[in-house]
Amino acid sequence: MNIWEILIITLIKILVIVTIMFLTVAYLVYFERKVSAWAQNRLGPNRVGYKGLLQPFADVFKLLVKEDIVPDAANKPLHTLAPFIALFVAFATYAVIPFGSSIKILGYDIKLVVADVNIGILYVLALTSLGVYGITFAGWSSGSKYSLLGGVRSSAQMISYEVSMGFSIAGVLLLAESLRPIDIVNAQYGWMWNVVLQPIGFITFVVSAFAETNRLPFDLPEAEPELVGGYHTEYSSFKFAGFFLAEYANMIIASCMIVTLYLGGWQIPYIDKLGLSETLTVILQIGAFIFKTIFVLFVFLWVRWSIPRFRYDQLMNIGWKVMFPLSLLNIVWVAILIMIFNL
Amino acid sequence: MAEKKRKKDLNFFEKIYIVEIIKGMILTLKNMLRPKVTLEYPEVKFEPPASYRGRPVLVQEKNGVERCVACGLCSRVCPALAIEVQAAETELEKERYPQKFEINMLRCIFCGFCEEVCPEEAIVMSKDYELVFTNRDDAIFGKDKLLVPVDNLKDRLEFLRNFK
Numbered sequence: 001m002n003i004w005e006i007l008i009i010t011l012i013k014i015l016v017i018v019t020i021m022f023l024t025v026a027y028l029v030y031f032e033r034k035v036s037a038w039a040q041n042r043l044g045p046n047r048v049g050y051k052g053l054l055q056p057f058a059d060v061f062k063l064l065v066k067e068d069i070v071p072d073a074a075n076k077p078l079h080t081l082a083p084f085i086a087l088f089v090a091f092a093t094y095a096v097i098p099f100g101s102s103i104k105i106l107g108y109d110i111k112l113v114v115a116d117v118n119i120g121i122l123y124v125l126a127l128t129s130l131g132v133y134g135i136t137f138a139g140w141s142s143g144s145k146y147s148l149l150g151g152v153r154s155s156a157q158m159i160s161y162e163v164s165m166g167f168s169i170a171g172v173l174l175l176a177e178s179l180r181p182i183d184i185v186n187a188q189y190g191w192m193w194n195v196v197l198q199p200i201g202f203i204t205f206v207v208s209a210f211a212e213t214n215r216l217p218f219d220l221p222e223a224e225p226e227l228v229g230g231y232h233t234e235y236s237s238f239k240f241a242g243f244f245l246a247e248y249a250n251m252i253i254a255s256c257m258i259v260t261l262y263l264g265g266w267q268i269p270y271i272d273k274l275g276l277s278e279t280l281t282v283i284l285q286i287g288a289f290i291f292k293t294i295f296v297l298f299v300f301l302w303v304r305w306s307i308p309r310f311r312y313d314q315l316m317n318i319g320w321k322v323m324f325p326l327s328l329l330n331i332v333w334v335a336i337l338i339m340i341f342n343l
Numbered sequence: 344m345a346e347k348k349r350k351k352d353l354n355f356f357e358k359i360y361i362v363e364i365i366k367g368m369i370l371t372l373k374n375m376l377r378p379k380v381t382l383e384y385p386e387v388k389f390e391p392p393a394s395y396r397g398r399p400v401l402v403q404e405k406n407g408v409e410r411c412v413a414c415g416l417c418s419r420v421c422p423a424l425a426i427e428v429q430a431a432e433t434e435l436e437k438e439r440y441p442q443k444f445e446i447n448m449l450r451c452i453f454c455g456f457c458e459e460v461c462p463e464e465a466i467v468m469s470k471d472y473e474l475v476f477t478n479r480d481d482a483i484f485g486k487d488k489l490l491v492p493v494d495n496l497k498d499r500l501e502f503l504r505n506f507k
Contacts, residue, residue, distance in 0.1 A: 035375070038375040038379075039371050039374055039375050040374075041379055041380055041381075042379060042381055043379050043381045046383075302371060303368065306364070306367045306368045306370070306371040307364060
Protein backbone atom coordinates (compact mmCIF):
# COMPACT_ATOMS: atom_id res chain seq x y z
CA MET A 1 0.00 0.00 0.00
CA ASN A 2 1.33 3.39 -0.89
CA ILE A 3 0.77 6.51 1.19
CA TRP A 4 -2.29 7.66 -0.82
CA GLU A 5 -4.11 4.41 -0.35
CA ILE A 6 -3.46 4.49 3.39
CA LEU A 7 -4.63 8.10 3.53
CA ILE A 8 -7.85 7.42 1.63
CA ILE A 9 -8.66 4.32 3.67
CA THR A 10 -8.05 6.21 6.90
CA LEU A 11 -10.22 9.13 5.77
CA ILE A 12 -13.05 6.75 4.89
CA LYS A 13 -12.68 5.09 8.29
CA ILE A 14 -12.79 8.49 10.03
CA LEU A 15 -15.88 9.48 8.07
CA VAL A 16 -17.67 6.25 8.95
CA ILE A 17 -16.69 6.45 12.63
CA VAL A 18 -17.70 10.10 13.01
CA THR A 19 -21.06 9.48 11.34
CA ILE A 20 -21.69 6.46 13.53
CA MET A 21 -20.60 8.42 16.60
CA PHE A 22 -22.99 11.31 15.91
CA LEU A 23 -25.85 8.93 15.27
CA THR A 24 -25.12 6.87 18.37
CA VAL A 25 -24.87 9.99 20.51
CA ALA A 26 -28.18 11.24 19.13
CA TYR A 27 -29.87 7.92 19.73
CA LEU A 28 -28.25 7.48 23.12
CA VAL A 29 -30.11 10.62 24.22
CA TYR A 30 -33.30 9.07 22.88
CA PHE A 31 -32.48 5.75 24.54
CA GLU A 32 -31.78 7.48 27.84
CA ARG A 33 -35.15 9.22 27.74
CA LYS A 34 -36.84 5.94 26.90
CA VAL A 35 -35.10 4.00 29.67
CA SER A 36 -35.84 6.70 32.23
CA ALA A 37 -39.46 6.64 31.13
CA TRP A 38 -39.64 2.87 31.47
CA ALA A 39 -38.05 3.00 34.92
CA GLN A 40 -40.83 5.39 35.95
CA ASN A 41 -43.61 3.41 34.23
CA ARG A 42 -44.02 6.02 31.51
CA LEU A 43 -43.87 5.66 27.74
CA GLY A 44 -41.17 8.18 26.87
CA PRO A 45 -40.95 10.24 23.68
CA ASN A 46 -43.17 8.69 21.01
CA ARG A 47 -44.60 11.58 18.98
CA VAL A 48 -41.88 12.69 16.55
CA GLY A 49 -41.62 10.04 13.86
CA TYR A 50 -42.31 6.34 14.30
CA LYS A 51 -42.10 5.56 18.05
CA GLY A 52 -40.43 8.96 18.50
CA LEU A 53 -37.35 7.95 16.57
CA LEU A 54 -36.86 11.44 15.11
CA GLN A 55 -36.95 13.05 18.57
CA PRO A 56 -33.14 13.56 18.85
CA PHE A 57 -33.12 15.51 15.58
CA ALA A 58 -36.01 17.66 16.75
CA ASP A 59 -34.11 18.36 19.98
CA VAL A 60 -30.90 19.31 18.19
CA PHE A 61 -32.82 21.53 15.77
CA LYS A 62 -34.52 23.24 18.71
CA LEU A 63 -31.13 23.90 20.33
CA LEU A 64 -29.72 25.25 17.05
CA VAL A 65 -32.42 27.88 16.57
CA LYS A 66 -32.20 29.15 20.13
CA GLU A 67 -30.50 32.40 21.05
CA ASP A 68 -26.85 32.09 22.08
CA ILE A 69 -26.50 34.03 25.32
CA VAL A 70 -23.09 34.91 26.75
CA PRO A 71 -23.16 36.48 30.24
CA ASP A 72 -21.61 39.94 30.70
CA ALA A 73 -19.24 38.65 33.38
CA ALA A 74 -17.98 35.85 31.16
CA ASN A 75 -14.49 35.56 29.74
CA LYS A 76 -15.69 35.36 26.16
CA PRO A 77 -12.85 33.49 24.38
CA LEU A 78 -12.67 30.76 27.04
CA HIS A 79 -16.44 30.64 27.28
CA THR A 80 -16.57 29.83 23.57
CA LEU A 81 -13.57 27.50 23.65
CA ALA A 82 -14.79 25.27 26.49
CA PRO A 83 -17.55 23.32 24.68
CA PHE A 84 -15.21 22.76 21.73
CA ILE A 85 -12.57 21.23 23.99
CA ALA A 86 -15.19 18.97 25.52
CA LEU A 87 -16.50 17.88 22.10
CA PHE A 88 -13.04 17.46 20.56
CA VAL A 89 -11.82 15.28 23.42
CA ALA A 90 -14.94 13.16 23.36
CA PHE A 91 -14.76 12.46 19.65
CA ALA A 92 -10.99 12.17 19.28
CA THR A 93 -10.77 9.38 21.84
CA TYR A 94 -12.74 7.08 19.61
CA ALA A 95 -9.85 6.89 17.13
CA VAL A 96 -8.00 4.13 19.01
CA ILE A 97 -10.90 1.88 19.95
CA PRO A 98 -10.96 -1.29 17.85
CA PHE A 99 -14.39 -2.64 16.98
CA GLY A 100 -13.24 -5.73 15.09
CA SER A 101 -10.05 -7.55 14.12
CA SER A 102 -9.50 -6.93 10.40
CA ILE A 103 -11.51 -7.35 7.23
CA LYS A 104 -10.58 -7.85 3.56
CA ILE A 105 -12.31 -5.43 1.20
CA LEU A 106 -11.27 -5.18 -2.50
CA GLY A 107 -7.99 -6.90 -1.76
CA TYR A 108 -7.05 -4.52 1.05
CA ASP A 109 -6.53 -5.90 4.52
CA ILE A 110 -8.24 -3.24 6.63
CA LYS A 111 -7.84 -3.05 10.38
CA LEU A 112 -11.12 -2.09 12.03
CA VAL A 113 -9.69 0.79 14.04
CA VAL A 114 -8.97 4.32 12.87
CA ALA A 115 -5.49 4.57 14.36
CA ASP A 116 -3.71 1.40 15.43
CA VAL A 117 -1.40 3.17 17.90
CA ASN A 118 0.92 1.09 20.04
CA ILE A 119 0.26 3.37 23.04
CA GLY A 120 -3.50 3.56 22.47
CA ILE A 121 -4.43 3.22 26.14
CA LEU A 122 -2.11 6.07 27.13
CA TYR A 123 -3.70 8.17 24.37
CA VAL A 124 -7.15 7.52 25.82
CA LEU A 125 -6.01 8.36 29.35
CA ALA A 126 -4.32 11.54 28.15
CA LEU A 127 -7.34 12.74 26.23
CA THR A 128 -9.85 11.96 28.95
CA SER A 129 -7.77 14.00 31.40
CA LEU A 130 -7.81 16.84 28.86
CA GLY A 131 -11.58 16.69 29.09
CA VAL A 132 -11.33 18.21 32.57
CA TYR A 133 -10.12 21.45 30.96
CA GLY A 134 -13.31 21.85 28.97
CA ILE A 135 -15.37 21.59 32.12
CA THR A 136 -13.09 23.70 34.30
CA PHE A 137 -12.86 26.44 31.65
CA ALA A 138 -16.63 26.40 31.29
CA GLY A 139 -17.04 26.71 35.05
CA TRP A 140 -14.49 29.46 35.49
CA SER A 141 -15.19 31.55 32.39
CA SER A 142 -18.93 31.78 32.93
CA GLY A 143 -18.46 34.28 35.76
CA SER A 144 -21.13 32.63 37.88
CA LYS A 145 -20.72 30.95 41.25
CA TYR A 146 -22.81 27.94 40.37
CA SER A 147 -20.77 27.26 37.27
CA LEU A 148 -17.53 27.75 39.18
CA LEU A 149 -18.57 25.33 41.92
CA GLY A 150 -19.58 22.80 39.30
CA GLY A 151 -16.27 23.17 37.49
CA VAL A 152 -14.21 22.87 40.67
CA ARG A 153 -16.12 19.82 41.81
CA SER A 154 -15.75 18.23 38.44
CA SER A 155 -12.00 18.71 38.24
CA ALA A 156 -11.49 17.45 41.81
CA GLN A 157 -13.63 14.41 41.09
CA MET A 158 -11.93 13.60 37.79
CA ILE A 159 -8.43 13.92 39.22
CA SER A 160 -9.30 11.68 42.18
CA TYR A 161 -10.87 8.96 40.11
CA GLU A 162 -8.25 9.06 37.39
CA VAL A 163 -5.83 7.53 39.91
CA SER A 164 -7.88 4.43 40.58
CA MET A 165 -8.80 4.24 36.89
CA GLY A 166 -5.13 4.24 35.89
CA PHE A 167 -4.26 1.60 38.47
CA SER A 168 -7.11 -0.65 37.37
CA ILE A 169 -5.89 -0.37 33.79
CA ALA A 170 -2.39 -1.33 34.96
CA GLY A 171 -3.74 -4.77 35.84
CA VAL A 172 -5.06 -5.20 32.31
CA LEU A 173 -1.76 -4.02 30.82
CA LEU A 174 0.21 -6.49 32.94
CA LEU A 175 -1.79 -9.37 31.53
CA ALA A 176 -1.76 -8.16 27.92
CA GLU A 177 1.88 -7.03 28.03
CA SER A 178 0.99 -4.24 25.62
CA LEU A 179 -0.57 -0.77 25.48
CA ARG A 180 -2.09 -1.45 22.08
CA PRO A 181 -5.91 -1.91 22.30
CA ILE A 182 -5.88 -4.65 19.66
CA ASP A 183 -3.31 -6.69 21.63
CA ILE A 184 -5.37 -6.25 24.78
CA VAL A 185 -8.43 -7.65 23.03
CA ASN A 186 -6.43 -10.50 21.52
CA ALA A 187 -5.09 -11.36 24.98
CA GLN A 188 -8.67 -11.96 26.12
CA TYR A 189 -9.16 -14.83 23.67
CA GLY A 190 -11.95 -17.28 24.45
CA TRP A 191 -13.19 -16.96 28.01
CA MET A 192 -10.01 -15.28 29.29
CA TRP A 193 -11.90 -12.01 29.63
CA ASN A 194 -10.40 -9.64 32.15
CA VAL A 195 -13.72 -9.40 33.97
CA VAL A 196 -13.33 -13.10 34.85
CA LEU A 197 -9.63 -12.87 35.69
CA GLN A 198 -9.67 -9.67 37.73
CA PRO A 199 -13.20 -8.85 38.98
CA ILE A 200 -11.89 -6.33 41.51
CA GLY A 201 -10.21 -4.37 38.76
CA PHE A 202 -13.41 -4.49 36.75
CA ILE A 203 -15.43 -3.03 39.60
CA THR A 204 -12.95 -0.25 40.34
CA PHE A 205 -12.69 0.59 36.64
CA VAL A 206 -16.45 0.71 36.13
CA VAL A 207 -16.94 2.89 39.20
CA SER A 208 -14.15 5.23 38.07
CA ALA A 209 -15.66 5.33 34.59
CA PHE A 210 -18.96 6.43 36.07
CA ALA A 211 -17.16 9.15 38.01
CA GLU A 212 -15.10 10.22 34.98
CA THR A 213 -18.17 10.64 32.81
CA ASN A 214 -19.99 12.59 35.55
CA ARG A 215 -22.91 10.22 35.46
CA LEU A 216 -25.15 9.50 38.38
CA PRO A 217 -24.39 8.43 41.17
CA PHE A 218 -21.36 10.70 40.69
CA ASP A 219 -22.98 13.62 38.87
CA LEU A 220 -22.00 16.19 41.51
CA PRO A 221 -20.68 18.70 38.96
CA GLU A 222 -24.19 19.21 37.68
CA ALA A 223 -26.17 18.32 40.80
CA GLU A 224 -29.39 20.12 39.95
CA PRO A 225 -30.77 20.79 43.43
CA GLU A 226 -27.54 22.42 44.64
CA LEU A 227 -25.88 23.91 41.59
CA VAL A 228 -28.74 24.75 39.19
CA GLY A 229 -27.03 23.19 36.16
CA GLY A 230 -23.38 22.97 37.24
CA TYR A 231 -20.67 24.03 34.84
CA HIS A 232 -23.07 24.58 31.93
CA THR A 233 -25.52 26.79 33.81
CA GLU A 234 -24.56 29.82 31.71
CA TYR A 235 -24.59 28.05 28.36
CA SER A 236 -27.37 28.08 25.84
CA SER A 237 -28.05 27.18 22.24
CA PHE A 238 -25.40 25.21 20.40
CA LYS A 239 -22.69 25.63 23.01
CA PHE A 240 -24.96 23.85 25.45
CA ALA A 241 -25.63 21.20 22.83
CA GLY A 242 -21.86 20.79 22.61
CA PHE A 243 -21.58 19.92 26.30
CA PHE A 244 -24.64 17.76 26.09
CA LEU A 245 -23.31 15.76 23.15
CA ALA A 246 -19.85 15.56 24.75
CA GLU A 247 -21.32 14.07 27.91
CA TYR A 248 -23.07 11.37 25.93
CA ALA A 249 -20.07 10.79 23.65
CA ASN A 250 -17.98 10.32 26.82
CA MET A 251 -20.45 7.72 27.98
CA ILE A 252 -20.01 5.83 24.73
CA ILE A 253 -16.22 6.06 25.06
CA ALA A 254 -16.40 4.77 28.60
CA SER A 255 -18.58 1.84 27.51
CA CYS A 256 -16.24 1.04 24.63
CA MET A 257 -13.30 1.14 27.03
CA ILE A 258 -15.03 -1.16 29.49
CA VAL A 259 -15.82 -3.58 26.68
CA THR A 260 -12.30 -3.41 25.21
CA LEU A 261 -10.44 -3.73 28.49
CA TYR A 262 -12.62 -6.11 30.47
CA LEU A 263 -15.39 -7.68 28.41
CA GLY A 264 -13.20 -9.12 25.68
CA GLY A 265 -13.75 -6.46 23.01
CA TRP A 266 -15.02 -8.15 19.87
CA GLN A 267 -14.23 -11.67 21.13
CA ILE A 268 -16.96 -14.29 20.98
CA PRO A 269 -15.92 -17.45 22.87
CA TYR A 270 -15.49 -20.58 20.71
CA ILE A 271 -16.55 -18.84 17.49
CA ASP A 272 -13.59 -20.36 15.58
CA LYS A 273 -14.84 -23.87 16.40
CA LEU A 274 -18.05 -23.28 14.42
CA GLY A 275 -16.21 -23.27 11.09
CA LEU A 276 -17.75 -20.04 9.76
CA SER A 277 -16.22 -18.16 6.84
CA GLU A 278 -13.72 -15.44 7.71
CA THR A 279 -15.90 -12.49 6.65
CA LEU A 280 -18.92 -13.79 8.53
CA THR A 281 -16.79 -14.26 11.65
CA VAL A 282 -15.57 -10.66 11.45
CA ILE A 283 -19.09 -9.32 10.96
CA LEU A 284 -20.35 -11.38 13.91
CA GLN A 285 -17.47 -10.05 15.99
CA ILE A 286 -18.35 -6.45 15.12
CA GLY A 287 -21.91 -7.28 16.10
CA ALA A 288 -20.68 -8.71 19.40
CA PHE A 289 -18.71 -5.53 20.10
CA ILE A 290 -21.73 -3.34 19.36
CA PHE A 291 -23.98 -5.57 21.45
CA LYS A 292 -21.62 -5.48 24.43
CA THR A 293 -21.28 -1.71 24.15
CA ILE A 294 -25.03 -1.22 24.05
CA PHE A 295 -25.41 -3.48 27.07
CA VAL A 296 -22.86 -1.45 29.06
CA LEU A 297 -24.61 1.76 27.97
CA PHE A 298 -27.87 0.32 29.21
CA VAL A 299 -26.20 -0.39 32.55
CA PHE A 300 -25.09 3.27 32.65
CA LEU A 301 -28.69 4.42 32.21
CA TRP A 302 -30.03 1.71 34.48
CA VAL A 303 -27.71 2.76 37.33
CA ARG A 304 -28.76 6.36 36.85
CA TRP A 305 -32.36 5.51 37.71
CA SER A 306 -31.50 3.14 40.57
CA ILE A 307 -28.90 4.79 42.76
CA PRO A 308 -29.10 8.20 44.45
CA ARG A 309 -26.30 10.75 44.25
CA PHE A 310 -23.39 10.59 46.70
CA ARG A 311 -22.56 13.39 49.09
CA TYR A 312 -19.33 15.16 48.20
CA ASP A 313 -17.35 13.81 51.19
CA GLN A 314 -18.63 10.30 50.46
CA LEU A 315 -17.47 10.69 46.88
CA MET A 316 -13.97 11.61 47.97
CA ASN A 317 -13.96 8.89 50.62
CA ILE A 318 -14.85 6.23 48.10
CA GLY A 319 -12.38 7.55 45.59
CA TRP A 320 -9.34 7.68 47.85
CA LYS A 321 -10.06 5.25 50.70
CA VAL A 322 -11.87 2.48 48.85
CA MET A 323 -11.28 2.53 45.10
CA PHE A 324 -7.59 3.43 45.25
CA PRO A 325 -6.57 0.61 47.69
CA LEU A 326 -8.82 -1.81 45.81
CA SER A 327 -7.12 -1.04 42.50
CA LEU A 328 -3.71 -1.55 44.19
CA LEU A 329 -4.99 -4.87 45.53
CA ASN A 330 -6.01 -5.76 42.00
CA ILE A 331 -2.45 -5.20 40.76
CA VAL A 332 -1.17 -7.57 43.47
CA TRP A 333 -3.79 -10.11 42.44
CA VAL A 334 -2.77 -9.88 38.78
CA ALA A 335 0.87 -10.26 39.79
CA ILE A 336 -0.04 -13.44 41.69
CA LEU A 337 -1.91 -14.72 38.64
CA ILE A 338 1.12 -14.13 36.45
CA MET A 339 3.62 -15.55 38.93
CA ILE A 340 1.72 -18.68 39.90
CA PHE A 341 -0.42 -19.57 36.90
CA ASN A 342 1.93 -18.18 34.24
CA LEU A 343 -0.90 -16.48 32.35
CA MET B 344 -42.02 0.40 58.63
CA ALA B 345 -38.85 -1.51 59.25
CA GLU B 346 -36.63 -0.42 62.10
CA LYS B 347 -33.85 1.92 61.12
CA LYS B 348 -30.54 0.19 60.61
CA ARG B 349 -27.38 1.87 61.88
CA LYS B 350 -24.11 1.38 60.11
CA LYS B 351 -22.83 -0.93 62.86
CA ASP B 352 -25.86 -3.21 62.46
CA LEU B 353 -25.10 -4.02 58.84
CA ASN B 354 -23.53 -7.35 57.98
CA PHE B 355 -20.48 -7.68 55.74
CA PHE B 356 -22.34 -7.96 52.44
CA GLU B 357 -24.49 -4.95 53.27
CA LYS B 358 -21.37 -2.99 54.18
CA ILE B 359 -19.66 -3.45 50.82
CA TYR B 360 -22.86 -2.24 49.12
CA ILE B 361 -22.36 -4.28 45.95
CA VAL B 362 -25.12 -6.77 46.78
CA GLU B 363 -27.46 -4.01 47.88
CA ILE B 364 -26.80 -2.03 44.71
CA ILE B 365 -27.61 -5.07 42.60
CA LYS B 366 -30.83 -5.59 44.60
CA GLY B 367 -31.82 -2.00 43.89
CA MET B 368 -31.06 -2.37 40.23
CA ILE B 369 -33.17 -5.51 39.97
CA LEU B 370 -36.02 -3.53 41.48
CA THR B 371 -35.74 -0.84 38.81
CA LEU B 372 -35.46 -3.49 36.10
CA LYS B 373 -38.71 -5.04 37.34
CA ASN B 374 -40.31 -1.62 37.11
CA MET B 375 -39.07 -1.16 33.55
CA LEU B 376 -40.84 -4.35 32.53
CA ARG B 377 -44.11 -3.48 34.20
CA PRO B 378 -47.04 -2.43 31.96
CA LYS B 379 -47.24 1.31 31.41
CA VAL B 380 -50.17 3.29 32.77
CA THR B 381 -49.82 6.34 30.53
CA LEU B 382 -52.92 7.39 28.58
CA GLU B 383 -52.01 9.09 25.30
CA TYR B 384 -54.42 11.92 25.91
CA PRO B 385 -55.81 13.39 22.70
CA GLU B 386 -56.30 9.93 21.22
CA VAL B 387 -57.20 8.03 24.37
CA LYS B 388 -59.41 9.89 26.80
CA PHE B 389 -59.65 9.36 30.51
CA GLU B 390 -63.11 8.13 31.47
CA PRO B 391 -63.58 9.39 35.04
CA PRO B 392 -65.43 7.42 37.72
CA ALA B 393 -68.89 8.54 38.86
CA SER B 394 -67.41 10.34 41.86
CA TYR B 395 -65.48 12.71 39.57
CA ARG B 396 -66.38 16.40 39.87
CA GLY B 397 -66.18 17.87 36.38
CA ARG B 398 -68.01 21.02 35.23
CA PRO B 399 -71.44 21.52 36.84
CA VAL B 400 -74.39 21.03 34.48
CA LEU B 401 -78.18 21.38 34.64
CA VAL B 402 -80.24 18.22 34.27
CA GLN B 403 -82.61 18.30 31.31
CA GLU B 404 -85.64 16.02 31.61
CA LYS B 405 -86.75 13.78 28.77
CA ASN B 406 -89.42 16.28 27.69
CA GLY B 407 -86.76 18.91 27.15
CA VAL B 408 -87.45 21.00 30.27
CA GLU B 409 -84.82 21.60 32.93
CA ARG B 410 -85.40 20.24 36.43
CA CYS B 411 -84.32 23.46 38.06
CA VAL B 412 -87.00 25.43 39.92
CA ALA B 413 -84.82 28.50 40.31
CA CYS B 414 -84.80 28.44 44.10
CA GLY B 415 -81.41 30.13 44.07
CA LEU B 416 -79.83 27.92 46.75
CA CYS B 417 -76.88 27.02 44.53
CA SER B 418 -76.20 30.64 43.81
CA ARG B 419 -76.42 31.34 47.53
CA VAL B 420 -74.08 28.53 48.62
CA CYS B 421 -71.50 29.03 45.90
CA PRO B 422 -68.29 30.08 47.70
CA ALA B 423 -66.84 31.57 44.54
CA LEU B 424 -69.99 33.47 43.55
CA ALA B 425 -69.93 31.82 40.16
CA ILE B 426 -73.65 31.12 39.71
CA GLU B 427 -76.29 33.64 38.72
CA VAL B 428 -79.97 32.61 38.63
CA GLN B 429 -82.96 34.71 37.53
CA ALA B 430 -86.32 33.09 38.25
CA ALA B 431 -89.53 33.47 36.24
CA GLU B 432 -92.98 31.90 36.36
CA THR B 433 -94.15 29.08 34.16
CA GLU B 434 -97.46 27.29 33.40
CA LEU B 435 -95.85 23.92 34.21
CA GLU B 436 -96.40 22.00 37.45
CA LYS B 437 -93.15 23.29 39.00
CA GLU B 438 -94.42 26.90 38.59
CA ARG B 439 -90.92 28.50 38.56
CA TYR B 440 -88.11 28.11 36.15
CA PRO B 441 -84.74 29.83 35.67
CA GLN B 442 -85.13 32.44 32.98
CA LYS B 443 -81.39 32.93 33.09
CA PHE B 444 -78.87 30.51 34.59
CA GLU B 445 -75.23 31.37 34.21
CA ILE B 446 -72.10 29.79 35.64
CA ASN B 447 -68.87 31.70 35.29
CA MET B 448 -66.38 28.93 34.65
CA LEU B 449 -63.47 31.22 35.48
CA ARG B 450 -64.81 31.51 39.02
CA CYS B 451 -66.09 27.98 39.54
CA ILE B 452 -63.86 25.99 41.87
CA PHE B 453 -65.56 22.60 41.30
CA CYS B 454 -66.39 22.21 44.99
CA GLY B 455 -69.74 20.61 44.25
CA PHE B 456 -71.63 22.59 46.92
CA CYS B 457 -74.30 23.56 44.38
CA GLU B 458 -74.96 19.91 43.68
CA GLU B 459 -75.05 19.08 47.39
CA VAL B 460 -77.48 21.83 48.26
CA CYS B 461 -79.86 21.37 45.32
CA PRO B 462 -83.25 20.02 46.54
CA GLU B 463 -84.30 18.85 43.06
CA GLU B 464 -81.10 17.10 41.89
CA ALA B 465 -81.22 19.65 39.12
CA ILE B 466 -77.58 20.70 39.09
CA VAL B 467 -74.93 17.95 39.14
CA MET B 468 -71.23 17.66 38.47
CA SER B 469 -70.55 16.05 35.08
CA LYS B 470 -67.53 14.09 33.87
CA ASP B 471 -66.59 16.85 31.46
CA TYR B 472 -63.03 18.06 32.16
CA GLU B 473 -62.16 19.62 28.83
CA LEU B 474 -62.85 23.27 29.51
CA VAL B 475 -61.27 25.57 26.98
CA PHE B 476 -62.15 29.14 26.12
CA THR B 477 -60.29 31.85 24.32
CA ASN B 478 -61.86 34.88 26.04
CA ARG B 479 -63.64 35.80 29.23
CA ASP B 480 -67.07 36.08 27.62
CA ASP B 481 -66.89 32.51 26.39
CA ALA B 482 -66.17 31.37 29.94
CA ILE B 483 -69.66 32.37 31.13
CA PHE B 484 -71.78 29.33 30.38
CA GLY B 485 -75.49 30.04 29.83
CA LYS B 486 -78.39 27.62 29.71
CA ASP B 487 -77.53 26.60 26.16
CA LYS B 488 -74.25 25.05 27.34
CA LEU B 489 -75.37 23.94 30.80
CA LEU B 490 -78.38 21.80 29.88
CA VAL B 491 -77.47 18.14 29.52
CA PRO B 492 -80.03 15.35 28.87
CA VAL B 493 -80.70 13.21 31.96
CA ASP B 494 -79.61 10.07 30.11
CA ASN B 495 -76.01 11.31 29.94
CA LEU B 496 -75.86 11.88 33.70
CA LYS B 497 -77.20 8.55 34.94
CA ASP B 498 -73.86 7.57 36.53
CA ARG B 499 -73.64 10.69 38.64
CA LEU B 500 -77.30 10.63 39.69
CA GLU B 501 -76.91 7.01 40.73
CA PHE B 502 -73.78 7.91 42.70
CA LEU B 503 -75.57 10.77 44.45
CA ARG B 504 -78.47 8.54 45.43
CA ASN B 505 -76.06 6.03 47.00
CA PHE B 506 -73.59 8.30 48.74
CA LYS B 507 -75.01 11.79 49.20
